[in-house]
Amino acid sequence: MPMHIGEKEFTNRIDKGLGDDFMRGAVRSAQGRLQTNRAKAAEELGDWEEWRTLGQEIRQHTLENLDFYLQQLSEQVANRGGHVYFAETADDANQYVSEVIAKKNAKKVAKAKSMVTEEIGLNEVLEANGCEVVETDLGEYILQIDDHDPPSHIVAPALHKNKEQIRDVFKEKLGYTNSEKPEELTLFAREQLRKEFLSADVGITGCNFAIAESGSFALVTNEGNARMVSTLPKTQITVMGMERIVPTWEELDVLVSLLTRAAVGQKLTSYVTALTGPKDEGDVDGPEEFHLVIVDNGRSKMIGTEFQEALHCIRCAACINVCPVYRHVGGHAYGSIYPGPIGAVITPVLGGYEDYKELPYASSLCGACTEVCPVKIPLHEQLILHRQKIVEEEKKSDLVERLAMQGFSMITSSSKLFNVSTRMAPFLVTPFVKDGVIVKGPGQIKSWTNIRDLPVPQKERFRDWFKNREKGGSRHGQRGN
Amino acid sequence: MAKGEIKNRESFLDTIANNLARPRKTSGVERPKWSNQVQWNVLANYTQDELLDVLEKQCDSIHTDLVRTSENDLSQALRNVIEGFGGKSVMTWDDSRFNSFGLADSFRAWKQDGIDVHKWDASNGDQSIQLAEQADVGITFSDITLAESGTVVLFSDQGKGRSVSLLPATYIAIIPKSTIVPRMTQATREIHQRVENGERIASCVNFISGPSNSADIEMNLVVGVHGPIKATYIVVEDC
Numbered sequence: 001m002p003m004h005i006g007e008k009e010f011t012n013r014i015d016k017g018l019g020d021d022f023m024r025g026a027v028r029s030a031q032g033r034l035q036t037n038r039a040k041a042a043e044e045l046g047d048w049e050e051w052r053t054l055g056q057e058i059r060q061h062t063l064e065n066l067d068f069y070l071q072q073l074s075e076q077v078a079n080r081g082g083h084v085y086f087a088e089t090a091d092d093a094n095q096y097v098s099e100v101i102a103k104k105n106a107k108k109v110a111k112a113k114s115m116v117t118e119e120i121g122l123n124e125v126l127e128a129n130g131c132e133v134v135e136t137d138l139g140e141y142i143l144q145i146d147d148h149d150p151p152s153h154i155v156a157p158a159l160h161k162n163k164e165q166i167r168d169v170f171k172e173k174l175g176y177t178n179s180e181k182p183e184e185l186t187l188f189a190r191e192q193l194r195k196e197f198l199s200a201d202v203g204i205t206g207c208n209f210a211i212a213e214s215g216s217f218a219l220v221t222n223e224g225n226a227r228m229v230s231t232l233p234k235t236q237i238t239v240m241g242m243e244r245i246v247p248t249w250e251e252l253d254v255l256v257s258l259l260t261r262a263a264v265g266q267k268l269t270s271y272v273t274a275l276t277g278p279k280d281e282g283d284v285d286g287p288e289e290f291h292l293v294i295v296d297n298g299r300s301k302m303i304g305t306e307f308q309e310a311l312h313c314i315r316c317a318a319c320i321n322v323c324p325v326y327r328h329v330g331g332h333a334y335g336s337i338y339p340g341p342i343g344a345v346i347t348p349v350l351g352g353y354e355d356y357k358e359l360p361y362a363s364s365l366c367g368a369c370t371e372v373c374p375v376k377i378p379l380h381e382q383l384i385l386h387r388q389k390i391v392e393e394e395k396k397s398d399l400v401e402r403l404a405m406q407g408f409s410m411i412t413s414s415s416k417l418f419n420v421s422t423r424m425a426p427f428l429v430t431p432f433v434k435d436g437v438i439v440k441g442p443g444q445i446k447s448w449t450n451i452r453d454l455p456v457p458q459k460e461r462f463r464d465w466f467k468n469r470e471k472g473g474s475r476h477g478q479r480g481n
Numbered sequence: 482m483a484k485g486e487i488k489n490r491e492s493f494l495d496t497i498a499n500n501l502a503r504p505r506k507t508s509g510v511e512r513p514k515w516s517n518q519v520q521w522n523v524l525a526n527y528t529q530d531e532l533l534d535v536l537e538k539q540c541d542s543i544h545t546d547l548v549r550t551s552e553n554d555l556s557q558a559l560r561n562v563i564e565g566f567g568g569k570s571v572m573t574w575d576d577s578r579f580n581s582f583g584l585a586d587s588f589r590a591w592k593q594d595g596i597d598v599h600k601w602d603a604s605n606g607d608q609s610i611q612l613a614e615q616a617d618v619g620i621t622f623s624d625i626t627l628a629e630s631g632t633v634v635l636f637s638d639q640g641k642g643r644s645v646s647l648l649p650a651t652y653i654a655i656i657p658k659s660t661i662v663p664r665m666t667q668a669t670r671e672i673h674q675r676v677e678n679g680e681r682i683a684s685c686v687n688f689i690s691g692p693s694n695s696a697d698i699e700m701n702l703v704v705g706v707h708g709p710i711k712a713t714y715i716v717v718e719d720c
Contacts, residue, residue, distance in 0.1 A: 081482035086493035139697035224708025
């Protein structure tokens with residue numbers, strides 16, 4: 001699945017999200033839990049602000065020297081017998097992976113959860129080549145079985161589904177006969193997927209952090225599927241976004257400590273697996289052949305710009321978990337596999353303003369995201385920067401909006417026009433009033449009244465009321481309706 | 482092992498350097514002095530006994546039982562846990578510590594009681610993986626143990642297969658008390674120093690904190706997904 005998901009029109013996606021009561025309930029409860037767990041873990045650790053500062057410094061230094069660290073990483077991987085491919089575009093990456101798989105004559109690929117492979121649409125390419133691709137993360141597996149439903153959260157991809165829906169999907173597609181209890185559903189998935197791990201020819205993983213000094217990379221997981229995928233198949237391919245790297249094992253410690261707490265409030269996940277090259281000579285398990293694919297796909301467009309800090313992201317989703325906009329519209333509304341505040345910052349760069357110019361506006365700029373970011377990315381400031389670029393430089397703001405704003409500025413800058421229009425307002429809206437509120441407004445008001453009612457303008461304008469009050473009217477006098 | 486291939490690197494890294502508005506850096510980059518090293522404050526100056534208490538408490542949060550035992554009682558303690566798991570077939574690492582802690586003899590004796598103990602055998606190839614997959618219990622030692630997070634660190638090796646702690650339905654880690662350190666900071670410093678000394682690091686370093694789990698269905702925690710469903714740590718008082 002490429003980066004873009006769902007309907008093309010932003011407003012249609014939003015309507016769908018707002019109308020999905022189950023999804024909104026699930027998101028509210030998940031956000032609540034994840035926020036509480038994160039805050040508790042941060043407090044328990046102590047010195048959280050110092051940890052964040054350290055995380056920020058590490059990310060900044062690494063990005064400023066990214067060419068050096070990627071070179072070091074690639075040399076070390078090659079020294080351990082692994083192959084490294086630098087992919088400038090999604091197509092380059094997909095083609096390389098396809099070639100490796102073709103050379104191995106592989107029929108089945110087992111995949112551990114990876115956002116970058118979603119971003120480049122790797123599964124579709126491999127499936128088109130006649131290869132069976134099995135997602136093995138429980139959430140991703142559920143989505144794949146359900147006719148490739150897109151993920152709605154970068155840590156919990158199936159957050160928008162309830163257990164009854166999952167039971168029905170398993171029943172319909174896989175002949176599942178048990179109940180909707182999460183334990184039973186999980187056990188069923190374990191049995192199904194165990195067979196797949198043992199029979200897969202190639203394992204594909206993402207990468208949380210590569211470690212430049214030793215050519216290693218770390219996978220931060222809970223289910224054990226990434227361990228399976230890197231233990232059983234004879235060939236392993238790891239795909240990483242080019243910014244997912246730390247200088248040494250010492251920085252790995254700091255960033256993993258921040259990631260697991262910020263993401264789910266754990267001190268460490270069940271598994272942090274650090275792999276270096278293919279298996280050693282004489283070892284039995286582990287891949288015989290190892291390929292590392294390092295992906296740019298638009299990331300370098302952020303380097304050296306005001307958006308460079310967005311590349312500091314360690315994909316914990318803490319910003320998503322506190323975002324009031326995400327809370328209401330859900331992940332699919334963003335139209336990108338990267339939702340929430342971080343998605344609204346990086347998606348328009350990776351995918352272009354043409355398709356994603358609305359996303360920087362999907363924010364109340366409350367700054368909750370910036371406050372929780374474990375590496376101190378100024379997310380809401382980055383969103384403002386996007387808006388500035390869109391309005392001032394790109395001149396891509398909506399024509400109707402610009403005309404309306406022009407009209408508004410003309411009216412408000414002329415006292416005569418302002419007086420006339422504010423006096424007219426109560427009468428103009430009369431046809432739309434029901435039970436004392438506007439329920440179905442015209443023109444610009446429509447977007448508001450689609451979602452909620454708008455109070456009817458007061459008959460007595462504030463200015464008139466104020467003037468009367470000054471003349472000795474009742475101090476607490478009500479404005480006439 | 483032959484050196485691997487690197488493809489398409491130069492133009493890729495040139496683009497990055499160009500966008501950073503400076504020439505390519507191929508050497509001479511040093512990590513700066515970070516403004517703090519707050520990670521070293523966690524559980525600083527704790528004694529081995531205090532660290533063990535922290536570890537034991539953390540085990541409650543990660544759904545893992547912790548058993549304390551002496552070197553003399555280790556064999557019996559291990560047997561009790563295996564029986565508690567209903568284990569009939571067991572797979573262990575090929576690790577000299579099983580001998581030095583006197584367990585190898587016990588394993589031979591258990592056979593007549595119907596507990597089959599297999600040792601990971603690199604010369605058996607894929608058959609070892611199949612044996613691990615069929616085993617009820619996997620047993621390894623811990624190479625480094627992290628008190629804060631309840632983590633055993635395992636370095637893979639010919640005799641120390643990755644599958645032993647992964648494929649069986651239940652997992653037991655034997656933790657010599659002397660291996661306990663405060664947190665990941667101490668373990669990663671150790672590995673970093675090995676890299677600096679030019680030592681070869683294990684192809685797989687696993688940081689394992691209890692059994693596998695998932696919260697992917699309605700954020701309900703389910704313990705036991707693809708890896709082991711249950712885990713127990715046995716701490717041996719060796720210091």
